Amino acid sequence: MSARILVVDDVIPNVKILEAKLSVEYYDVITAYNGPDALVLAEEESPDLILLDVMMPQMDGFEVCQRLKKNPVTAHIPVVMVTALSETADRVQGLEAGADDFLTKPVDDVALFARVKSLLRLKMMMDEFRLREATSQDLGVISPEDGPGSLNQKGRILAIDDNNFSAQQLRAVYEEKYDVTIEGDMEEALVLARGGDFDLAVISMNCTGFDPLRLCSRIRTLEETRQLPILTLVDDSDTERLVKGLELGVNDYVMRPIDNNELAVRTRTQVLRKQYQDRLRHNYHRSMELAVTDALTGLYNRRYMTNHLNTLLSKAGADYRPVSLLIMDIDYFKKVNDTHGHDVGDDVLKQFSSRIGKSVRGIDLACRFGGEEFVVVMPDTDLAVATGVAERLRREVAGQPFSVSQGTLELDITCSIGVTMSQPNEQSDTLLKRADEALYQAKRDGRNRVVTNSAPA
Structure with a gap:
């Protein structure tokens, strides 16, 4: 996962150490002292x-955050102190200042990269929702004030623990x-989570009647609970389980013995973030319903995609x-209409x-680009990944x-797919043209196939 990380510390060796560790993992690192x-x-x-040191002269990390x-x-921007x-x-x-997490010096590499990856995944998702909201505002289909209500509404929490005392x-x-x-x-917790609209x-992580990591994994797998934030309670010595949880998509954690103030602050952060995310999703769906979806298929229309x-x-x-x-284009679609009718x-x-x-x-x-032609836009995605997705889609159709x-009536349907990737400073019209050229090559080559167009002619 490529990303740009700002490292802030007044001690030059500390900056250089973090810069070296992150650069080895192919992150783009910028520094401030x-x-x-x-x-x-x-x-x-x-x-x-942002990886932010706390103890700095002139302005400490709390004030910066x-x-x-x-x-x-x-x-x-996620901030780790x-x-x-x-x-x-x-x-x-x-945390009250807005930090997303803490790392204690000397920084453990496993904890560092687990937290970095977790926060970057979350930011990528939130950035995409905000970008879609901004696009909808530019189109005039929603206003900046639109939303389902206050972000301070009473949150709903599902706590899963098989120890009655805790x-x-x-x-x-x-x-x-x-x-x-x-x-x-x-199992009961999963039923509740799928239907309870929890925040x-x-x-x-101390549950003995079931594997709590398995529960975290299933929450992330199920469609109804995929966006539900997870906060885990972990023993201080159980670093391995903590790291595995973060890899599975756990959003935050509190170490035992639990400090109630820390638990309260981390909980509030996650609940408010979930409510903000729900507002973004609400605006996104509302804007689609109003102006930018195709009435027949429910997909975005060409106007929205272009913007x-x-x-x-x-x-x-x-x-x-x-x-x-x-x-992508449905193969021989005209024959379907001519033989069986437009319905x-x-x-x-x-x-x-x-x-x-x-x-x-x-x-x-x-x-839906028009007629039987469809387009998928894939941000921050290289040609190899896009081609893999296209091939998976072709197999799903055929x-x-x-x-x-x-x-x-049952019909055997196939599709042809053209794939391309943007070049620096490329405009949308040339990108669409190259993808279209790849699509027509797929049709000339016999249909039901994926063809890539890697660079401008």
Whole structure:
């Protein structure tokens, strides 16, 4: 996962050590040696993550973090404080200032990269939602004030712990400010999570009746709970389980013995983030319903895709990150309409759209380009990954007949797909043209295949 990371520390050797560790993992590292410079670089360079020392002269890390979070330009950049301070009060102060997590010096490599990867995954997802919201605002289909309500509405928490004593401790911490549900059985917890519209799952890693890591994995796998934040309660000595949890998609953790103040602050952060994410998703769906979806298939329409693609390419202009594009066409679709009628053709288009949705990733944008032609925009994606997704989609379409006319007719359908990747400073029209050329090559070569067009002629 390539990303730009800002390292801030007044001690030059500390900066160099972190810079070397991150560079080995192919992160783009920029550095600052004091708070004021860090604030300027954060606004100018738009890093994906900030590793921020606490103890600095002139302006300490707490103040820097507060200023970053108050600035709309930098408020959504994850901040990890790197400090020799180990007191819980210091961690709480940092979290209150807006920090996403703490790393204690000397920094453990395993903990460093687990936390970096976890926060970068979250930021990528949130950036995509904010970008889609900005696109919708530019189109005038929603206003900046639109949303489902206050971000301070009472949150709903699902706490999973099969130890009755510690479960009641959690209830005592949460019941005044949150609507809390306690469950000690994994299967029951999953049923509740899938239907309960919770803002946070709090999972004890000390559960003995089931594997809590398995529970975390299943929450991330299920469609209904994939976006549910997870906060785990972990023994201080159980680093291996903590790291595995972060790799599985756990958002945050509190070490045992639990400090109630730290638990309360981390919980509040996750609940507010979930409610903000829900607001973004609400606006996104509302804007699609109003103006930018195709009425038949429910996918984005050409107008929205073009604006979104232009925004992505413009954003990537100064800091090149590839945008890949898939253009696909249903093979012999005219024959379907001519033989069976347009109602059957519409059924095919709907099912084809559904299969696209199952095959592409959450950050990708799929649209109906026109007629039986569809486009998928894939941000921050190279040609190899895009080709793999295209091949998976081709197999998904060809592998099972399309059931149409209310199940009375089955049709074998295939598609041809053209794939290309943007070049630095490329415009959307040339990118679309190259993908289209690859599509027509796939048709000339016999259809039901994927063809790539790697670079401009």
